[in-house]
Amino acid sequence: MARELVWTGFVTLDGVMDSPGGDVEGHPGGGWVFRTPFEEAAFALKGEELADTGALLFGRRSYQAFAPFWSQSADHAAYQDLPKYVLSTTLGEQDLVGGWGETTILRSVDDVAALKQTDGGGIFVHGSGEVARSLADAGLIDRYNLLVFPVLLGEGKSIFSRSNQAEQRLTLRESEAYGNGVVKAVYDVVR
Structure with a gap:
């Protein structure tokens, strides 16, 4: 049985996921998550996911944005021991963040398809918009x-x-739905 591949993240109502926490990627509307009134319950999904997470998968840019912070963050300590994968044709071993557990570079969507056939829990993709589109186009995203x-x-x-x-x-x-207008929507892909 194949491992479940899940894209998880924040999107606007019109489907934009660009720079939710800031303007790191240069989007003029970056930082929209922090401009939404905080309601703890609206973010409970992120904690609930940990029970299903067997590995993390990133694209190069998301890895380079998240890894330096998440590897030092008490809020992300549960990710420390999870296997991590980065889908990139340009990233080298010397570019990986040290002290954040096992990290493997994958070079193609076919490598991700092969990873899905291994043992382990769900593989969760955070951010990584271009990777998500490639994986969806290849029929690899399950949820x-x-x-x-x-x-x-x-x-x-x-x-x-x-x-x-x-x-x-x-x-x-x-x-x-939450009082701050955020809506949790968990969808399974129909095959």
Whole structure:
């Protein structure tokens, strides 16, 4: 049985995931998560995911943004011992963050497909919009754990392909709305 591959993250109502915590990637609307009133319950999904997480998968840019911070963060201590994978054609071993546990560089979507066939828990993709689109286009994403924010940006990076493609159906696994307008939407990909 294949391991479940899950994309998890924050998106705007119009599907933009670009720079939710700041303007690191240069999006003029970056930082929209922090401009939404904080409600602890709205972020409970992130803690709940840990029980299902057997490994973390990042694209190069997301790895380079998250790894230096998460490797030192008490809030992300549970990630310390999880295997980590980075899908990149350019990253070298010398670019990996030391002291953050086992990290393996994957070079292709086929490598991710092979990883899904190994033993272990779910593989969770954080951020990594371009990687998410590539994995979805290859039919490898099994679930989307979304926290949808009441924000419209109009443009920016999306995890969802904007090209004309065959319809992909999803089944709602669970949802919940919070007082700050954030909606949790967990969808399984229908195969």
